[in-house]
Amino acid sequence: MEKVTDYFGCNVFDDRIMKATLSEKVYKSLKRTIDRGTPLDISVANAVAAAMKDWAIEKGATHYTHWFQPMTGVTAEKHDSFISPAPDGRVIMEFSGKELVKGEPDASSFPSGGLRATFEARGYTAWDPTSYAFIKDGTLYIPTAFCSYTGEALDKKVPLLRSMDAINRQALRILRLFGNTKVKVVKTSVGPEQEYFLVPAELYAQRKDLIMSGRTLFGAMPPKGQELEDHYFGSIKQKVSEYMADLDKELWKLGILAKTKHNEVAPAQHELAPIYSTTNIAADHNQLTMEVMQKTAKKHGLVCLLHEKPFAGVNGSGKHNNWSLSTDDGVNLLSPGETPYENAQFLLFLVAVIKAVDDYQDLLRLSVATAGNDHRLGANEAPPAVISIFLGDELTGVLEAIEKDIPYGGYEKEKMQLGVDVLPKFSKDTTDRNRTSPFAFTGNKFEFRMLGSSNSISCANIHLNGAVAEVLKQFADELEKADDFSTALHDLIRRTISEHKRIIFNGNGYDDAWIEEAERRGLLNMKTTADCMPRICDKKNVDMLTSHGIFTEAEIYSRRDIMLENYVKAVNIEALTMIDMARKEIIPAVAKFASDTAKGVSVKASVSGAECKYEKRIISELSGLVDKMDEATSALEEAAAELKGIGEAVPASEFVRDNILPKMDVLRIAADKAETLTAEDYWPFPTYDKLLFGVK
Numbered sequence: 170m171e172k173v174t175d176y177f178g179c180n181v182f183d184d185r186i187m188k189a190t191l192s193e194k195v196y197k198s199l200k201r202t203i204d205r206g207t208p209l210d211i212s213v214a215n216a217v218a219a220a221m222k223d224w225a226i227e228k229g230a231t232h233y234t235h236w237f238q239p240m241t242g243v244t245a246e247k248h249d250s251f252i253s254p255a256p257d258g259r260v261i262m263e264f265s266g267k268e269l270v271k272g273e274p275d276a277s278s279f280p281s282g283g284l285r286a287t288f289e290a291r292g293y294t295a296w297d298p299t300s301y302a303f304i305k306d307g308t309l310y311i312p313t314a315f316c317s318y319t320g321e322a323l324d325k326k327v328p329l330l331r332s333m334d335a336i337n338r339q340a341l342r343i344l345r346l347f348g349n350t351k352v353k354v355v356k357t358s359v360g361p362e363q364e365y366f367l368v369p370a371e372l373y374a375q376r377k378d379l380i381m382s383g384r385t386l387f388g389a390m391p392p393k394g395q396e397l398e399d400h401y402f403g404s405i406k407q408k409v410s411e412y413m414a415d416l417d418k419e420l421w422k423l424g425i426l427a428k429t430k431h432n433e434v435a436p437a438q439h440e441l442a443p444i445y446s447t448t449n450i451a452a453d454h455n456q457l458t459m460e461v462m463q464k465t466a467k468k469h470g471l472v473c474l475l476h477e478k479p480f481a482g483v484n485g486s487g488k489h490n491n492w493s494l495s496t497d498d499g500v501n502l503l504s505p506g507e508t509p510y511e512n513a514q515f516l517l518f519l520v521a522v523i524k525a526v527d528d529y530q531d532l533l534r535l536s537v538a539t540a541g542n543d544h545r546l547g548a549n550e551a552p553p554a555v556i557s558i559f560l561g562d563e564l565t566g567v568l569e570a571i572e573k574d575i576p577y578g579g580y581e582k583e584k585m586q587l588g589v590d591v592l593p594k595f596s597k598d599t600t601d602r603n604r605t606s607p608f609a610f611t612g613n614k615f616e617f618r619m620l621g622s623s624n625s626i627s628c629a630n631i632h633l634n635g636a637v638a639e640v641l642k643q644f645a646d647e648l649e650k651a652d653d654f655s656t657a658l659h660d661l662i663r664r665t666i667s668e669h670k671r672i673i674f675n676g677n678g679y680d681d682a683w684i685e686e687a688e689r690r691g692l693l694n695m696k697t698t699a700d701c702m703p704r705i706c707d708k709k710n711v712d713m714l715t716s717h718g719i720f721t722e723a724e725i726y727s728r729r730d731i732m733l734e735n736y737v738k739a740v741n742i743e744a745l746t747m748i749d750m751a752r753k754e755i756i757p758a759v760a761k762f763a764s765d766t767a768k769g770v771s772v773k774a775s776v777s778g779a780e781c782k783y784e785k786r787i788i789s790e791l792s793g794l795v796d797k798m799d800e801a802t803s804a805l806e807e808a809a810a811e812l813k814g815i816g817e818a819v820p821a822s823e824f825v826r827d828n829i830l831p832k833m834d835v836l837r838i839a840a841d842k843a844e845t846l847t848a849e850d851y852w853p854f855p856t857y858d859k860l861l862f863g864v865k
């Protein structure tokens with residue numbers, strides 16, 4: 170057996186390969202660019218390109234691609250071969266620094282939300298040297314950012330890098346105030362836990378809804394769901410375990426730190442978590458992970474569903490965004506320290522995050538809003554659409570003591586003096602309440618749990634980084650002016666706790682009472698994408714995002730439209746798929762079963778004079794349901810036709826929320842009821858029991 174340490178990262182042009190293949194001068198210059206963002210000289214780019222090409226060709230690659238993340242939610246790539254004609258009719262393999270640094274894909278076929286109308290159709294991709302190049306399927310992949318010719322971001326990476334820059338600038342100001350002159354860079358790190366479902370490929374192929382929309386649009390609950398709680402952390406089935414082993418291996422070859430795997434709550438649901446890394450690398454790796462998950466599943470006769478809600482009635486899939494902030498000398502700024510000085514600094518960063526989440530609840534909510542994720546958030550599933558922060562009782566107690574200037578219970582009798590006292594040791598919170606929170610402090614990081622399983626993690630982190638950067642800026646502005654730093658710091662922390670403690674909630678997020686309580690506290694509860702997405706254009710949000718250079722105003726409006734259009738398109742496809750399945754599959758099947766049953770009645774009655782109570786009831790109920798489905802389908806058809814006529818993104822999304830989705834529900838309820846009355850042989854596609862329990 171091959172050893173993991175032998176093949177880990179074998180397809181990655183990583184630091185080890187750079188050191189081995191580049192001259193010392195080129196290597197050092199590239200390292201400076203990677204670590205500190207200093208501009209790269211073209212001669213250095215040429216040398217790196219040559220080394221990359223030789224290494225890639227050695228590994229069997231014939232092509233290279235600039236790999237980027239347009240607003241479609243998936244990644245994009247255009248492959249060019251290395252070949253270049255030689256005078257003697259043969260070819261040589263070439264790859265220049267210019268080709269490494271910049272690509273020019275036609276931007277006109279990617280969503281730009283109006284930016285294209287105002288600017289040129291051409292776009293360019295720019296190498297992101299902080300994320301390693303890698304080889305996949307015979308092609309050298311170069312991670313890049315994607316912009317219009319005039320510099321507008323057309324992707325998710327450009328604003329992500331800008332947001333990391335913003336938080337770096339402001340966090341450094343704070344550290345300087347604490348007398349720290351050594352730290353050069355502060356970076357955010359993310360470890361995204363990824364949930365997914367596996368279903369047998371041959372069953373998937375028989376369901377138009379799964380093929381077209383990634384989720385089941387019809388389906389009655391089987392007798393068994395997740396109520397026995399026997400799946401979570403349960404022993405892993407052979408076929409799944411083989412899949413997971415293969416997946417780990419493929420990810421490791423790509424240098425992805427796949428670490429943990431286990432069964433999740435719902436039947437057929439699983440999770441994979443990597444070890445955390447710098448946010449832009451984590452984002453690249455998560456996109457790659459989702460791709461490799463789907464590809465590897467095919468090899469095993471399975472399909473990997475990344476949709477947020479593939480099945481009604483059992484848990485959906487999310488992605489937990491574990492987020493922290495650390496310095497280049499390895500200090501986690503969200504980790505309670507050993508000394509009073511470190512503790513004061515920790516508390517300042519902690520309350521900064523609390524204020525940021527409270528001030529920008531809307532931005533965080535909308536950063537994870539998609540048609541798919543709306544089925545989890547605000548739909549009786551964790552977490553709710555209301556954003557709150559879990560801190561645990563101990564830390565909440567400390568903040569309370571600071572705010573009210575009273576002794577901290579359980580800890581000495583003394584009042585806490587910032588910068589003088591050491592914080593008590595917090596034991597890791599292991600309560601179940603924590604798991605229901607949308608935004609939980611877990612010892613030395615925050616876990617943002619609202620992301621959907623298919624979301625790119627970029628959007629959530631752009632807004633989170635931006636919000637925290639803004640608060641750190643306000644803090645730095647205030648503290649830099651202060652005559653007495655300690656007093657000003659103490660006042661600032663106290664005031665922040667008192668103004669923003671409404672966002673802290675340590676109770677059970679599943680509880681309906683919490684939603685009422687949240688309303689009393691004035692927290693936002695935005696259930697759908699249509700409700701929250703337009704708020705990205707609120708003045709407060711535009712001011713924050715533009716002042717930190719994360720987005721231009723034009724980019725913000727374009728993103729609102731793109732995200733709303735994606736929502737409208739996704740639901741529209743679902744509606745059309747439902748119409749198709751109802752008209753061509755479900756209604757004919759149910760009608761046929763009813764009429765076959767009717768034929769049986771006449772035969773039976775003529776022979777025996779039997780009453781045929783069962784048959785008559787079934788025929789009557791099913792005929793009623795067939796009519797209902799027919800009506801509901803027609804109503805949905807009309808609504809879908811009306812939607813076509815609405816051009817603007819905001820009214821279209823509202824129409825989807827108010828007209829299309831409720832009509833889809835009416836059709837589904839009738840069809841699911843019919844499923845429970847129709848003989849299994851007649852049902853036109855595989856049912857939930859087979860999909861959820863079909864993998865052996």
Ligand code: ADP
Nearest residue numbers: 358359360361442443444445491492493613614
């Ligand atoms: P759990 O959520 O089950 O308690 P862990 O805390 O071990 O599990 O980690 C969950 C995820 O959080 C993993 O991807 C892990 O790498 C990541 N993580 C751990 N520490 C940090 C950190 N300081 N910053 C960001 N992510 C982290």
Ligand code: MG
Nearest residue numbers: 362489491616
């Ligand atoms: Mg977790």
